[in-house]
Amino acid sequence: MEFRELIAKRYSVRAYRPDPVEPERLERILEAARLAPTAANRQPFRVIVAQTAGRTEELRRVYHRDWFVQAPLVLCVCGLTAQAWVRRDGWSALAVDAAIVMDHMILAAADQGLGTCWIANFDAGAARQVFRIPADAEPLLMTPLGLPADAPSPKERKGLGQLVCCERWPAGEE
């Protein structure tokens, strides 16, 4: 798919078909995660690939939406806090690194006709238990992965004039 088309076509899929994801497609998605840039190339992340079959009840504890467990797979990006690059003023790039990893996977999935939905509003404590995430790692982002069973709505976005400014922040809005 051409890049512009891919960006326009990706949407948050909130209904999935139960068909399995072929291993070759999953591999391409995980390879996109592996090639994602991270601050200082620390690669402070793990991707958990979880089957939903037979785990519906425990996964519902993580994120209580029917569509979360409709897809055959759930991907969870975890950050390794101590391995992340930290700026001199204390700011950690961990969440940004994780978001880039997730975005690479989500675009790679869309490129292959697979649906995803960014999920941050999950129960982190339940995620730790269900995915056995150790204390030095943090579950940061999740997505189901499977064939879409819904259709996109028109994108609601602000205009470029509201999002982009030239040279400096607009006067009067500081």
Ligand SMILES: Cc1cc2nc3c(=O)[nH]c(=O)nc-3n(C[C@H](O)[C@H](O)[C@H](O)COP(=O)(O)O)c2cc1C
């Ligand atoms: C960081 C992040 C967290 C999100 N968390 C959730 C979530 O917990 N649940 C959900 O249904 N959608 C979640 N979304 C999806 C957004 O609501 C969605 O991307 C946005 O409304 C734009 O719609 P689109 O993805 O269809 O273009 C999240 C998106 C991002 C980028």
